[in-house]
Amino acid sequence: MLTRVNEHPRRAAVRHLVTTDGMTREDVLRFIHLAEHLRGLPRERLRQRLPGRVIATLFYEPSTRTRLSFESAALKLGANVVGAENAIENSSAKKGEALADVFRIVGAYADAIVVRHHEPYTMAEAARLSPVPIINAGAGWGEHPTQALLDLYTISRELGRIDGLRIAVMGDLKYGRTVHSLLNLLRLFPGVRVTLLHLASLGLPEPLAHRLRADGLELTEASDVAAVLPEVDVVYQTRVQRERLERPEELEGAGRFRIGPEELALLPAHARILHPLPRVDELDAAIDEDPRAAYFRQAENGLYMRMAILDDLLGGDAV
Template structure:
């Protein structure tokens, strides 16, 4: 787990405590989550009484789902619940006033990029962004990722990065003096998506322990399911069903990871069988951009589709999730079903990312303070 605190946070923590946004209690905004807004009381979002201080968790960067323990997840969840209630113009909406976030996206994005930028703006911060960084930044001239990060950290207090190469976020974190938040590194990791997925499951189902989840679609290339598996392994009684075409089955490293942590997993070919068993059906699209062989892509797509007929099998309390975008793997007539949670899931991404930015940038206690 990362242990160092970034120097800029140390320099600014005293100043941050006197900012208008230093109040701890948010003003009620009125959450718009229809199915989940009243499903889970605030207290149910935590499981172990974790301290609310982020730096007790000794996290500097958000690059790997494996860096999070249950205490750290609880801290994020408590803060995200507050973020749901932040109202424009309130002191809480200015907590990141004076801070700058840079977004470096080398791959396309809608939800992740806009939710990060919206999160920063809703907390009073400023965004520096480059469109298609691989094409329109100095990377097109041959600049290394490390040099780009070293340059951009001089302009910003944190960097949100999405890259096509697995492990790129860790490379960035290795040279950065400001927090790096991994917004997806190829088929590798997507830790903020995993956190918002956990948050959504907790809000929708009411628990993270003793759940059954079916993961469907492109599991070999799906960084969202990989990261989510790592996070779910922290909770007892979780059972995972992998449903995927042969060419995109879940990779062995994730299955080994789950096995070592005592998580039961099964590979299943019948989606209808899984739909009747699970609390969460987590669908993913077949990622065409990850294929070099279009014959393999065509063989994989369209095999597992969630439609109204399949929804009849789903248990009444269960939910369907999807990291989006979807192509044809969930039919649009499912959208009106109250168990279709994927747009609520996307909205939760805003609150979780607001929480992470606030915790990384505006937590006013440093590790030195805590150890006195």
């Protein structure tokens, strides 16, 4: 949700991107349009979007794509970057500093803060305390809004639309924050039908599933991957979040939900496979060169979507 807080002299209205709750279809389409616009601008014009701005990145969990794409996005827009790659070890968090103090202090140094944290409820507190925009770059098992936006940007670029698509979501739906945010945005697009493929122990949290259905998203459960794949336009594959498992037995049978050459042969020619990455063994490298494998293009799209997010929140030059 793009929330506004009017309590700090640095901005008349501070806007944050901490959750997909409250976002509208128009918000999503605006970000997609802006990402595509920025993609086409010459390098020298991009550098004029956010000159002199400072973006702080605070990552309390590991990251490759999200951190580097945000930092690259900021630099391409003419901003500067400061931050802590492993903030839980390489910042004053190691000394016991309260997060509340961190957000207040870093907000005095930077024009926006990109945060990844292992606690899902941290972002709301950050948005309440920070005098500058907070961007949720992944919050525990909760949400990952910027990933969901780049996922929809990828679907739109690859298939030309989002409305009315048939989408299979596979893997860890319990702890997979990318899935939670993606489904929350898919409910905004008419006619989308989602099939959930997962181990019984790793299903979508029931409160979320109930709310999505109440909001009109068509969700069905299935267990036979081979029966589902011929009927879909998009497969959204995810890894099991081993670092968040409560019990080792939650992993039993995970091999059923993988995609390799045999599964690829079942997909329609127009379909696309997405994955937020990193992958482990749920996505066979043997299929990487197939045009339906869109996950590397998806990762590249993250750069442009995160450029759009920074540009939008920090008031870059009008499109």
